[in-house]
Amino acid sequence: MxxxxxxxxxxxxxxxxxxxxxxxxxxxxxxxxxxxxxxxxxxxxxxxxxxxxxxxxxxxxxxxxxxxxxVQKLGAEFLEGHAGSEPSRIWFRDALGGGEPEAFNxxxxxxxxxxxxxxxxxxxxxxxxxxxxxxxxxxxxxxxxxxxxxxxxxxxxxxxxxxxxxxxxxxxxxxxxPALKKVAYFGHFRGVGRAEDETGGFISLVLCREGWFWLIPLDEETTSIGLVLHHGDARQLPVPASQILGWAVRRCPVMAERCADAVFPESNGVTADFSYxxxxxxxxxxxxxxxxxxxxxxxxxxxxxxxxxxxxxxxxxxxxxxxxxxxxxxxxxxxxxxxxxxSSRPFFRLVEGFYQQSFRELLLSESGPLEVHRALVAVLAGHVFPRPAFALRWRLRLFELFVRLQKRFELAPHREPFSLFDEAASADSAAA
Ligand SMILES: Cc1cc2nc3c(=O)[nH]c(=O)nc-3n(C[C@H](O)[C@H](O)[C@H](O)COP(=O)(O)OP(=O)(O)OC[C@H]3O[C@@H](n4cnc5c(N)ncnc54)[C@H](O)[C@@H]3O)c2cc1C
Incomplete structure (x- = not known):
């Protein structure tokens, strides 16, 4: 019928x-x-x-x-999960070629x-x-x-x-x-610490060797928190899937500090977010x-x-x-x-780069020659339709070259990534 x-x-x-x-x-x-x-x-x-x-x-x-x-969002911040890490920030207003200076959560x-x-x-x-x-x-x-x-x-x-x-x-x-096989754990937390200035609406991305956390302020009380892990690492964790987010937050010093007074969800959602x-x-x-x-x-x-x-x-x-x-x-x-x-190709290239430590080191360095960082901000603000402007494309290629060079030379300071599996660096051990 x-x-x-x-x-x-x-x-x-x-x-x-x-x-x-x-x-x-x-x-x-x-x-x-x-x-x-x-x-x-x-x-x-x-x-x-x-x-x-x-x-x-x-x-x-x-x-x-x-x-x-x-929540109004003026940019994003990236930081390593180690205790005492300082965030590196991008502001949408700095995007090469202009465009909307803000977004929202x-x-x-x-x-x-x-x-x-x-x-x-x-x-x-x-x-x-x-x-x-x-x-x-x-x-x-x-x-x-x-x-x-x-x-x-x-x-x-x-x-x-x-x-x-x-x-x-x-x-x-x-x-x-296959290179982007990941699993995501997520939930809504209440009372997570955040800045009281105009960076309070920023999305925060807290990095670890096994993946990264997101913190997205949703309203005055609620923050969406998630953790994206490499598939192989996720399988080694000593906790049930529905409890991994709480376990990981408590283990990562930056996350533990921001969530010190927060109400955690009883369990977290899980999704395999394999790219395809x-x-x-x-x-x-x-x-x-x-x-x-x-x-x-x-x-x-x-x-x-x-x-x-x-x-x-x-x-x-x-x-x-x-x-x-x-x-x-x-x-x-x-x-x-x-x-x-x-329109999706530049993001695929950036995402693949993001899982290399040299890419992260350059991203965290906040500046670079020839306005390469501003071009990166423009792409991250979504100015890629119907395809990124030439001024962005060649700068992105240059950024990729810098990422390769960073592996051998120190264009930006080398950093030791925080690892969720590193007992000595964990928040649990810092608290002990
Ligand atoms: C962990 C994670 C974090 C993310 N974070 C962000 C973020 O911060 N910002 C962002 O922009 N994107 C984010 N995304 C991606 C974003 O959620 C998706 O790209 C977006 O939802 C895609 O919209 P869509 O309309 O294509 O699909 P969806 O929003 O998934 O909508 C698809 C709809 O199809 C319906 N449907 C499915 N099967 C059928 C069927 N058989 N018959 C009828 N209906 C059906 C579903 O019920 C659903 O309502 C994230 C994704 C993941 C996995």
């Missing part, structure tokens, strides 16, 4: 799916969103980039954002619900509690999927199913990047959005920004295809794939 027939079918009502659905509906297209959960629902990923703030303005969503509790449940409501109000039909079970047909102009209630047909499919990667799995294109790609990102009958296209290690808070920017781009192509205007389907699919590829 076919339940409905639409111009466009979107799987998943997260930021990418909701944004695409709204853009399509605003253009008068008939759009159905199938979402397996019911919003608002918890989602990890609460730190946003300046480019996202600018995009929300461009989309006319600023007023809705203003109504949600959030926000709980994802209300943020994602806001976007999905906006799609609904623009005219999209949103069916929650409706997981897609199977792809039945996939061709330009004719797609069909199965749900528990029956089939839904449309002319184009936009897969925004997040890490569910429905289409990537269906097509067998999902490829995990499902390229090509579009093909006959489909476009892949957000995490359904590719997932990148969360270190630089890029997920929502990449997902929403790609969603707007895909919606433009799909709208033109449904109307039969402009380039043909294959050309548009290639164009879109290139957009995702080019």
């Amino acid at each position: 076919t339940l409905s027939r639409a111009d466009c079918l979107v799987i998943g009502g997260g930021p990418a799916g909701a944004t695409a659905a709204r853009q399509l509906a605003l253009q008068g297209l008939d759009v159905v969103v199938l979402e397996k959960d019911r919003h608002p629902r918890f989602h990890v990923g609460e730190s946003f980039l300046p480019r996202s703030l600018a995009q929300l303005r461009e989309l006319g969503l600023e007023d809705r954002l203003e109504r949600l509790p959030r 926000i709980a994802r449940a209300p943020f994602d619900a806001m976007l999905l409501d906006a799609a609904r109000e623009a005219g999209a039909t949103v069916r929650e509690d409706t997981p897609v079970r199977e792809i039945l047909e996939l061709a330009d102009g004719a797609v069909r999927v199965a749900t528990a209630d029956g089939e839904v047909a449309a002319r184009y499919l936009l897969d925004a199913s997040g890490q569910g990667t429905i289409l990537g799995r269906h097509l067998g294109t999902r490829r995990v990047l 790609t499902c390229a090509p990102y579009a093909g006959p009958g489909y476009f892949l959005l957000g995490d359904a296209a590719t997932f990148l290690d969360p270190i630089f808070s890029t997920g929502v920004c990449l997902g929403m920017m790609g969603a707007v781009e895909a919606a433009e192509h799909v709208a033109a295809l449904v109307r039969g205007t402009g380039a043909d389907a294959a050309a548009r699919q290639q164009d879109y794939s290139r957009f995702v590829e080019r």
Whole structure:
């Protein structure tokens, strides 16, 4: 039984799916969103980039954002986990080429619900509690999927199913990047210490040999804390998965100090955040959005920004295809794939670099010749669409060269990383 027939079918009502659905509906297209959960629902990923703030303005969503509790974020700080480490800071206002000087942190449940409501109000039909079970047909102009209630047909499919990667799995294109096999442990803490000046809203990234912690202030009381570990290290820990975050926080001197008066969650969430790609990102009958296209290690808070920017781009192509205007389907699919590829590539390169100590040493040094650091800040602020400007690209290459040189020479001070496994350096031993 076919339940409905639409111009466009979107799987998943997260930021990418909701944004695409709204853009399509605003253009008068008939759009159905199938979402397996019911919003608002918890989602990890609460730190946003300046480019996202600018995009929300461009989309006319600023007023809705203003109504949600959030924390202004002017930059990010990085520090080693050792006792007494001083943070190195980047300020978004220093980005080469300018751009929005600030971003924000926000709980994802209300943020994602806001976007999905906006799609609904623009005219999209949103069916929650409706997981897609199977792809039945996939061709330009004719797609069909199965749900528990029956089939839904449309002319184009936009897969925004997040890490569910429905289409990537269906097509067998999902490829995990072995160097970036990680596990993340996360939870909300209350009463974590933070600066009282304008750096109080910064995201803090506390580094250790086995990975890194994030601290994201969400409101006056709540801080989102997470730990991302290399897969191999995570398997060696002497505590159950649901207790690893508390164990690690107490063990790392910087984290233990910031959480000295905090209320810890009883247990932590766990997710394997293996990075992957499902390229090509579009093909006959489909476009892949957000995490359904590719997932990148969360270190630089890029997920929502990449997902929403790609969603707007895909919606433009799909709208033109449904109307039969402009380039043909294959050309548009290639164009879109290139957009995702080019905008995510600089982040993939930075993420791979980030797990090398020489990269971290340079990042922590806060400055460098030829405005290389300012170029890095511009990329970390999300100024990469549709691809980074030439002034950023060559500086990033230079930064990569510096990272290689740093292994042999001391361009920035060499640092011994903090290790969660190092008994002598742990907070437990400092307290004893
Ligand atoms: C540990 C960790 C930390 C992160 N931190 C950040 C951060 O600080 N900042 C940031 O920007 N990003 C962060 N991210 C990434 C970010 O959360 C994602 O990139 C972002 O949520 C992607 O949006 P999306 O719309 O593509 O997918 P999602 O937000 O995951 O939405 C996908 C939707 O699809 C639905 N769905 C799934 N399967 C089906 C199905 N079969 N049928 C129907 N619906 C389905 C889901 O219920 C979900 O609502 C982090 C990720 C991880 C793992």
